[in-house]
Amino acid sequence: NAGVTQTPKFRILKIGQSMTLQCTQDMNHNYMYWYRQDPGMGLKLIYYSVGAGITDKGEVPNGYNVSRSTTEDFPLRLELAAPSQTSVYFCASSLNGRVTEAFFGQGTRLTVV
Amino acid sequence: QQPVQSPQAVILREGEDAVINCSSSKALYSVHWYRQKHGEAPVFLMILLKGGEQKGHDKISASFNEKKQQSSLYLTASQLSYSGTYFCGTEGFNMGNDMRFGAGTRLTVKP
Numbered sequence: 001n002a003g004v005t006q007t008p009k010f011r012i013l014k015i016g017q018s019m020t021l022q023c024t025q026d027m028n029h030n031y032m033y034w035y036r037q038d039p040g041m042g043l044k045l046i047y048y049s050v051g052a053g054i055t056d057k058g059e060v061p062n063g064y065n066v067s068r069s070t071t072e073d074f075p076l077r078l079e080l081a082a083p084s085q086t087s088v089y090f091c092a093s094s095l096n097g098r099v100t101e102a103f104f105g106q107g108t109r110l111t112v113v
Numbered sequence: 114q115q116p117v118q119s120p121q122a123v124i125l126r127e128g129e130d131a132v133i134n135c136s137s138s139k140a141l142y143s144v145h146w147y148r149q150k151h152g153e154a155p156v157f158l159m160i161l162l163k164g165g166e167q168k169g170h171d172k173i174s175a176s177f178n179e180k181k182q183q184s185s186l187y188l189t190a191s192q193l194s195y196s197g198t199y200f201c202g203t204e205g206f207n208m209g210n211d212m213r214f215g216a217g218t219r220l221t222v223k224p
Contacts (some may be wrong), residue, residue, distance in 0.1 A: 042200055042215055042217045043155070045212065045214075048211055059213070090154060090155070098204040099162065101157035102145070102147075102157065102202075102212070104156075106154050
């Protein structure tokens with residue numbers, strides 16, 4: 001059982017470039033989340049989705065976009081990368097949101113130079 | 114509306130106990146606890162729902178005081194494997210289903 005899979009694991013971007021972080025889960029979970037974690041800090045919610053076709057902003061959505069066309073996939077798009085977006089990005093999923101555990105992917109370490 | 118965790122860091126010797134607190138300014142529906150080892154993804158420990166719930170497994174347990182909007186994680190007879198950063202995640206009663214995490218408590222257990 002793969003769980004939550006994120007790609008790539010590492011990426012270096014130049015300022016102004018764009019990229020998509022991929023996230024897929026094979027547990028048929030309804031809820032999916034994107035978090036960023038800055039060094040020594042907690043997790044900040046970027047976007048989340050409660051099902052295919054439904055997404056909503058979290059705490060720090062500026063500079064990011066998401067889509068949820070299928071239950072399995074929840075890609076995160078960075079447009080015009082900035083140094084402030086240097087962080088570790090975690091994708092997570094849960095069956096039923098607030099009452100069930102979240103499973104995290106292994107993270108994507110992004111550096112913007 | 115992130116929850117506030119305390120302490121920020123704690124150092125223990127094997128066999129000692131620790132308590133990590135998590136408090137929120139808003140009414141809470143659920144509290145989640147996760148542990149993250151350095152360079153790894155967070156791993157689920159337990160969920161507590163409203164109603165004064167308490168849970169535990171092995172030597173790690175937690176309580177949820179809904180009136181005070183607080184949760185505490187108790188680690189007893191700590192082991193080296195308990196080292197890591199502990200995060201609480203809280204969900205309120207809005208329709209958004211959006212969990213917020215505290216800044217974390219770094220726990221170091223020494224031999």
